Amino acid sequence: MNEKQNKINRRNFLKTVGATGLGSVLTSADSIAAQSQTSDTAKKPKHPQVPKRKLGKTGVKLPCLCLGGNQDLIANQIVLRIAPQWGLYYWDTAHNYTGGNSEIGIGNIFSKNPDIRKNLFISSKASGAKTIAEVEERLQASLKRMKTDYIDLYYGYHQCPGPALLTNELKEWAESAKKRKLIRHFGISTHENMAEVLTAAAKLDWIEVVMTIYNFRLMQDKKLNAAIDACHKAGKGIMAIKTLGMGQKITTDEDKKLTDHFLQRGFTKEQAKIKAVLQDKRFTAVCVGMKNIRELTSNVAAALDKTKLTQADTQALTEYARATCDGYCAGCANICNSAMPDTTYVSDIMRYLMYYNSYGEHDEARKLFTQIPAKVRNRLLSADFRPAEARCPQHLPIAKLVAEAVTKLA
Numbered sequence: 001m002n003e004k005q006n007k008i009n010r011r012n013f014l015k016t017v018g019a020t021g022l023g024s025v026l027t028s029a030d031s032i033a034a035q036s037q038t039s040d041t042a043k044k045p046k047h048p049q050v051p052k053r054k055l056g057k058t059g060v061k062l063p064c065l066c067l068g069g070n071q072d073l074i075a076n077q078i079v080l081r082i083a084p085q086w087g088l089y090y091w092d093t094a095h096n097y098t099g100g101n102s103e104i105g106i107g108n109i110f111s112k113n114p115d116i117r118k119n120l121f122i123s124s125k126a127s128g129a130k131t132i133a134e135v136e137e138r139l140q141a142s143l144k145r146m147k148t149d150y151i152d153l154y155y156g157y158h159q160c161p162g163p164a165l166l167t168n169e170l171k172e173w174a175e176s177a178k179k180r181k182l183i184r185h186f187g188i189s190t191h192e193n194m195a196e197v198l199t200a201a202a203k204l205d206w207i208e209v210v211m212t213i214y215n216f217r218l219m220q221d222k223k224l225n226a227a228i229d230a231c232h233k234a235g236k237g238i239m240a241i242k243t244l245g246m247g248q249k250i251t252t253d254e255d256k257k258l259t260d261h262f263l264q265r266g267f268t269k270e271q272a273k274i275k276a277v278l279q280d281k282r283f284t285a286v287c288v289g290m291k292n293i294r295e296l297t298s299n300v301a302a303a304l305d306k307t308k309l310t311q312a313d314t315q316a317l318t319e320y321a322r323a324t325c326d327g328y329c330a331g332c333a334n335i336c337n338s339a340m341p342d343t344t345y346v347s348d349i350m351r352y353l354m355y356y357n358s359y360g361e362h363d364e365a366r367k368l369f370t371q372i373p374a375k376v377r378n379r380l381l382s383a384d385f386r387p388a389e390a391r392c393p394q395h396l397p398i399a400k401l402v403a404e405a406v407t408k409l410a
Helices: 010-020 029-035 077-086 098-110 114-119 131-147 168-179 194-202 222-233 253-265 271-278 293-304 311-323 333-339 346-357 363-372 387-390 398-410
Strands: 051-054 061-063 065-068 088-091 121-125 151-157 182-188 209-212 237-242 284-291
Touching: 051 387, 061 065, 065 077, 077 098, 077 293, 098 114, 098 131, 114 182, 114 387, 121 131, 131 151, 131 168, 151 209, 168 182, 182 194, 182 222, 182 237, 194 209, 194 222, 209 222, 253 311, 271 284, 271 293, 271 311, 333 346, 333 387, 346 363, 346 398, 363 398, 387 398
Parallel strands: 065 088, 065 284, 088 121, 121 151, 151 182, 182 209, 209 237, 237 284
Antiparallel strands: 051 061
């Protein structure tokens, strides 16, 4: 089969969706159950199914594309209804996503269609928990919100910033939660100092899954890749987040050049970025936010498309990453923190600004910014960021970006 026959580009995929009619989007509970985590006797799915991969050593198989739930799923029930038709039965959420509305939205689906729960794989996270008591409290709240007796995969530390937090106390809690049948699998997620966190996690057999930022911008990071290798060899399930690496909008000549390159190949630059990570078989899945049917179908098309990125495609992404690196924070917070010990929120501020500028999540970005201690926020415009700028591997204009964040988020 040649490349042209293999290709399921976004335009053709949307034609396929359109041909099914809006009625198929509003599936019944029976249809969802039959088309998600199928058994041998299940009805053959109407639509192509996203390929599955092993979740490390757990014995579980999951679709290589995960429905990211950092959105108001109370208002966006239609995405939850249509996702399983294409084999997207792996949904990821967290205690703090949209103030709890993400988990509540999943609970609304379960309350109306209780039979579909067993056909879905749900992961959630103990957002903001600093003690074991808080981890337990958040787990119980998540169970209640989602109207379920168990969570398939629970990240007991959300955005883990360092190995010191992977304690025996957390291990004992994870074992207890499993014995109580409240969770089936345990993991941790990290947004900063990823290499250090993953290297430590690889050595801990009680951590079954790791979730980390990974995208075309970080593929040249030798330390991060060595840590991912260690996790893969240890049999961890590895989830990639933030795979688009900013740059969804076309605002610069570099954006236009990348967009044009991949449109000529038959897919969007966003689809290319997803494909770049999916071609790395170390990863079980990429977790991507899908806030409407257009985004869902575009991402599914990228996962279904068998066309491999060429060396020229990879080079286009590499050149784009180099040309725009001064606008992307790679999450190496330990470098900023050591340079600015009194202002240890530089990496967080860069991430919140990305949420605002690239993802359009204005309210969420402002909310997160207000959680930075007031004494730190009050001195941001007067702080001298030159030590952090001098050490930044990405050569970020940190002072300028912090000032922009204060203007937009304060």
